[in-house]
Amino acid sequence: MKRKIMVFSSLATTLLATAVYGIVMTNKLMYIKQxxxxxxxxxxxxxxxxxxxxxxxxxxxxxxxxxxxxxxxxxxxxxxxxxxxxxxxxxxxxxxxxxxxxxxxxxxxxxxxxxxxxxxxxxxxxxxxxxxxxxxxxxxxxxxxxxxxxxxxxxxxxxxxxxxxxxxxxxxxxxxxxxxxxxxxxxxxxxFRELLYRIVKHSIPIDLRITVHIADIIMRMRDGYSFRSVMxxxxxxxxxxxxxxxxxxxxxxxxxxxxxxxxxxxxxxxxxxxxxxxxxxxxxxxxxxxxxxxxxxxxxxxxxxxxxxxxx
Missing domain, CATH: 3.40.50.1820 (Alpha/Beta hydrolase fold, catalytic domain)
Structure with a gap:
């Protein structure tokens, strides 16, 4: 039981971290400094x-x-x-x-x-x-x-x-x-997705494709388009x-x-x-x-x- 809790906690932490990185990524993309x-x-x-x-x-x-x-x-x-x-x-x-x-x-x-x-x-x-x-x-x-x-x-x-x-x-x-x-x-x-994969490849400690995928979902909600639409x-x-x-x-x-x-x-x-x-x-x-x-x-x-x- 204790092991299951640890696995669940680890998964939840990873998902939370991925979501946070996704939000940070969309912020940087949407409001990139001029x-x-x-x-x-x-x-x-x-x-x-x-x-x-x-x-x-x-x-x-x-x-x-x-x-x-x-x-x-x-x-x-x-x-x-x-x-x-x-x-x-x-x-x-x-x-x-x-x-x-x-x-x-x-x-x-x-x-x-x-x-x-x-x-x-x-x-x-x-x-x-x-x-x-x-x-x-x-x-x-x-x-x-x-x-x-x-x-x-x-x-x-x-x-x-x-x-x-x-x-x-x-x-x-x-x-x-x-x-x-x-x-x-x-x-x-x-x-655009492949470009983002390259940009974040060495800057995040978790699976970059999952992060970009989550960022894509967040971008759809925040700015109304998918990375898949920019090809x-x-x-x-x-x-x-x-x-x-x-x-x-x-x-x-x-x-x-x-x-x-x-x-x-x-x-x-x-x-x-x-x-x-x-x-x-x-x-x-x-x-x-x-x-x-x-x-x-x-x-x-x-x-x-x-x-x-x-x-x-």
């Missing part, structure tokens, strides 16, 4: 990826877009060129739209204007939680619709995403509407438009193998580039010239001659 906006601008300025003079003189329009999730999204339509062709840029978790300016400068050189915006609960946008692409994909749908309404049906629209922004891009294209002309996914995760690897199988997959081999946070898996799963037009250098979200920062050449090659390969002439 980078200070001033820090982002200072970092980008110091690295010469943000030029205040260019930004100040660039023709631009601030937009406030209603999210179908019940808050507002704030972004800036940068219009340095006389063209309607536009790239929508989705930043990574903890960043904001100012981190996207470096890509805006690249796309300007390639013939595109850009729309940069803050994801939910980032920067100046509303929203109480971060959902790693689940709710963000619906926000992106509202943004694409708004931008399309401004630039017209004849314009080229592409979507570029980094990290969480890349996952959001693929989830949008593969599960809502594949209506952009092309997508660029830079260091996206393929399966770009499934979404890419539905994308027919061209996708450029990018990752760096030095990325230890989101493994490059995830991008390789998604590239293999994607049917139809696609390209893959694995940079030798650059940690997570650093492919552009470490390989700027080669990155731009890669994007130019992708556009030349998959955008029609008519579209290319319109970009010039």
């Amino acid at each position: 980078k200070d906006p001033k820090f982002i601008v200072e970092r980008e300025t110091k690295a010469q990826r943000f030029n205040l003079e260019w930004y100040t003189s660039c023709a631009k329009e601030e937009l406030i877009i209603d999210s179908p999730n019940g808050y507002t999204l704030k972004g800036i339509f940068l219009k340095p060129l006389e063209t309607n062709n536009t790239i929508i840029i989705c930043h990574g978790v903890t960043e904001n739209k100012m981190n996207s300016i470096k890509y805006a400068r690249m796309f300007e050189r390639l013939g595109y204007n850009t729309f940069v915006f803050d994801h939910r609960r980032h920067g100046d946008s509303g929203g109480k939680t971060t959902s790693y692409g689940y709710y963000e994909k619906f926000d992106l749908a509202a943004i694409v619709e708004t931008v399309r309404g401004i630039v017209g049906e004849a314009a080229i629209i592409g979507i570029h995403g980094e990290s969480m922004g890349a996952a959001t891009t693929l989830l949008y294209a593969g599960s809502i509407r594949d209506d952009a002309d092309f997508y660029i996914a830079d260091c996206a995760f393929s399966d 770009p690897i499934e979404a890419v199988t539905n994308i027919q438009k061209p996708v450029l997959f990018i990752h760096s081999l030095e990325d230890k946070f989101i493994l490059p193998s995830m991008t390789v898996e998604m590239y293999a799963a994607k049917k139809g037009p696609k390209m893959l580039k694995l940079f030798e250098t650059g940690e997570h979200s650093q492919s552009f920062n470490e390989n700027e010239a080669e990155y731009e050449q890669l994007v130019a090659s992708f556009l030349n390969r998959f955008i029609s001659t008519i579209h290319l002439s319109e970009m010039k």
